[in-house]
Amino acid sequence: MKQPILFALLGLLASASATAQSVYLVDIKADGATVEHRGFAAPDANLSDGFAATYHLPKTVPGTYATLDYGRFVTDFTAVDAEGKALKVKKKGNNSWEVRGSAAPVTVRYTVASIMELKVKKDKIFEPASTYHDDQKGSVLNGGGVYGFWTGQERGPVTVDLGTPKGWFAATSLEGEALGDRTTLVASSYHALLDNPVLLTKPDTAGFWVANTRVTIAVLDLNGTPRAADFKRELEADMAAVERFLPQLPVDRYTFLTMVGDFRWAGDILFSGKPSVGGIIKVVRSLSNQGFGALEHNTSSVYYLGDFGSGERMPEDLRVEKQLLDAAVHEFMHIITPLGLHAPAIHDFDYANPTMSQHLWLYEGVTEYFAQLIRYQGGRLTQQEYLDAMRGKISQGEKFPNNKFSFTEMSRNVLDKPYAEAYMHVYDRGAVMAWLIDAQIRGAQQGQRSLIDVIMALHTQYGPERPFDEAGFFDAFCEVAETPGLREFFTKYVEGREALPYAEALKLIGLDYQAKGSEVKAMNPLDAAKNDLKVKVSNLGMGRVVKKVGPNEWAGLKVGDEVAMQDLVSARDAAVDGIMKLPVTRGGSRVVLEVPVKTETISRPHQLSVANDALWTAFSTRP
Ligand SMILES: [Zn+2]
Incomplete structure (x- = not known):
């Protein structure tokens, strides 16, 4: 049973003021956020010789399986005691600050960067675990990049008092309350706080029920395209499949937090039909550093997707909805494992010195x-x-x-x-x-x-x-x-x-x-060994130009024709009824050749085929 939010909240706030519990005041700025962390509790604090304690940001967080070192993106770190007197601060390694003085600190203040907007070469943080802060567009608050803790402070309850620009909304699975230009969120511990990211922006949300679970979708699209309704339509079908598979969903709420980056410029270069070499280099450089994907949490998941525009030649896999679907069921199923079935190293996660299972x-x-x-x-x-x-x-x-x-x-x-x-x-x-x-x-x-x-x-x-x-x-x-x-x-x-x-x-x-297998495919009409022509590689390998055509050319190709490799691959895969529709750039315009299909058998390792219908049908059906 849940207590009404307001009473739970008042209770927590009252006890917070009485026992100096952990409260974070967070305000989004143009390209970062300021954090004021009130409340000191450090079991290992050394009071015998003056005072010393250590404050940390995480080295890594559960689910990423990578070194993240969030402390690298913290600046202006200060600590004050109860009288407002500044304490001595010394940075230790990437993620820790040693605070010394004659009295215990009551407040630390620091600034965190909008990490996604920085160029990071070593140990770049995977976007779904990273942060984005823009006081005009919105904010992705992944806790590791925002909230720190005193050694040993990970267990007690925490409150976040989050500055909320007018008309914005904090989407999260945490309990909370919006009042005026602040939103108050409460978590049972630092672990729970980091397990519940927040998307703060103008509302673009949708929701639906899957059995006993309330599903919410929230979107921050950097070019402002509303998407929640589209996402809902596609996700509902996948989630219905999940419902059929799982006897009972072990969570009562689940939030899909999605951020969509603007890569329409890259889509224009790649799928315009005539990409330039310089353009492709720019795209490769820019995209090789992007971590599209998702990260799971107990009752939510964070997605970083790319909008590559709507070019007609864009592969289906790059549609924004497709990117979401590719990850959504996987992330959702993490509620079972590791979130509901895991080793002690995950349960009592050590953010400073993690051990891996x-x-x-x-x-x-x-x-x-x-x-x-x-x-x-x-x-x-x-x-x-x-x-x-x-x-x-x-x-x-x-x-x-x-x-x-x-x-x-x-x-x-x-x-x-x-x-x-x-x-x-x-x-x-x-x-x-x-x-x-x-x-x-x-x-x-x-x-x-x-x-x-x-x-x-x-x-x-x-x-x-x-x-x-x-x-x-x-x-x-x-x-x-x-x-x-x-x-x-x-x-x-x-x-x-x-x-x-x-x-x-x-x-x-x-x-x-079978380790060695084969498949029958539509023959490649641009293969000089199989057709009477000569071709040259174009566009950094992304295209082929026909240079010479002999009397036995069988596909209808002419000298000067240019074929994009991605078009060739999809045309061969889609070839049916003896005809392959092959898009070709000819004399500056795009024509679709109807090529008579010749088939060939090519070898392919790891062949799988159904050999026992009864067993396979049983496997294919959830009883
Ligand atoms: Zn996973």
């Missing part, structure tokens, strides 16, 4: 695997799309440096080199591991139980408040899964470095796996 196969691998399965079982992906996606993950996952370290070793050391570079494999190899584990559970239990049942049983056993034993978790998992050979699977392939047994496991869900 070895179970990334579970936190990211299982989550990504479920995201794909949910969309397939919910009819959001066709069988072909699902199998292609999983084949792609097998293929990418094979690039994991198994000869150097195992998946658990990578996970434990993910903040350091060379392990950090292998982190991305949690989404491919990690998801494939989960697939093979699911197949074995289904095989052993005659399809009566599957991986989600095991995970939900463990979720009930542990849950958000009770971490599992880091070292003993493989055993705990196997005990619930009741699947012969599963412990050995973890030993050999997750803790060990052996090659994954695709064929053996996937057979149990009715799939035939």
Whole structure:
């Protein structure tokens, strides 16, 4: 049961003034924010020799698995005691300040940068964990980049008193109250505060219910395009698929916080049909540094998406809604793992000296695997799309440096080199591991139980408040899964470095796996070995220009024709009924050639095909 917000709030504010609890006053400025943190509580404070205590901003935050060093973006750090007297401050490393004086500090003040707007080369912060502050457009308040803490102060309740420009609205899953030009937000602890980012801007919001969960979408689009209604339409279908997959959603509210960057200029260069070399270099330089994607929290997730305009040649994958959908189910499923099933290192997260858990196969691998399965079982992906996606993950996952370290070793050391570079494999190899584990559970239990049942049983056993034993978790998992050979699977392939047994496991869900496979495709009419012509590479490899045409040219191409590679790829993929529609730039204008399709068989590793209909149908349907 929840108390009415106002009473809860008054209670907290009253106790805050009586016992000097933690209160942050935050005000958004043109390119940053000012923070005043009142309330000092540091169990390790040393009062014997004058006074000394240490204030920190996080080195990293849960879910990012990377060194972030938010303290680098703090300036003008000062501390005063109860009489307003300035205390001695000494910066220690990237993230800490040692404060000394004859009395305890009561208030620290500092300025935080709008981190997304800075050029950062080393340890750049992934945008969904970063901050953006603009007093005209809005603010993305990811707590790690805003709120600090005294050593040991992470447990007590906190209040944020946030300056709210007229007409703006603070979207968050935190409880709160807006009054005049301030919004008050309350959190049960520093952990809870960092787990609940805030999007502060003019309202562009939408909401809907998924079973017992109220879903809210809030958008900050930097060029002002309203998007919440579009996002809602697309997300509702995915969330309905989630509802069918999960017996009960373990949260009563969930907030999608989305920021959309303006990259229409890049879209104009790339998809105008005639990109310039200089333009492409500019795009590559600018985009290579952008972290499009999302970060999960217990009852919300933050998205950083790019608006590449609406050029007719823009690939479907770059539509803003598509970018959101690619991440949304994955982020939402994090409410199960790691948020509801995790190791002590995540539960009692140490922001100053974090230790990493070895179970990334579970936190990211299982989550990504479920995201794909949910969309397939919910009819959001066709069988072909699902199998292609999983084949792609097998293929990418094979690039994991198994000869150097195992998946658990990578996970434990993910903040350091060379392990950090292998982190991305949690989404491919990690998801494939989960697939093979699911197949074995289904095989052993005659399809009566599957991986989600095991995970939900463990979720009930542990849950958000009770971490599992880091070292003993493989055993705990196997005990619930009741699947012969599963412990050995973890030993050999997750803790060990052996090659994954695709064929053996996937057979149990009715799939035939072949290491070497082939596919029949529409022949490439620009391949000089297969057509009577000569071509030259154009636009930094993004195009081909026809230089010579012989008597046996069969596609209707002429000298001077230019074909964009992305058009060629989509035309070959979409070729049907003997005709391939190939867009060509000819004499300055765009024409679409109707090319008669010739097929060819090309080799392709990791072939997946359905070999047992009954098993595969059972896998494809959520009972
Ligand atoms: Zn994730």
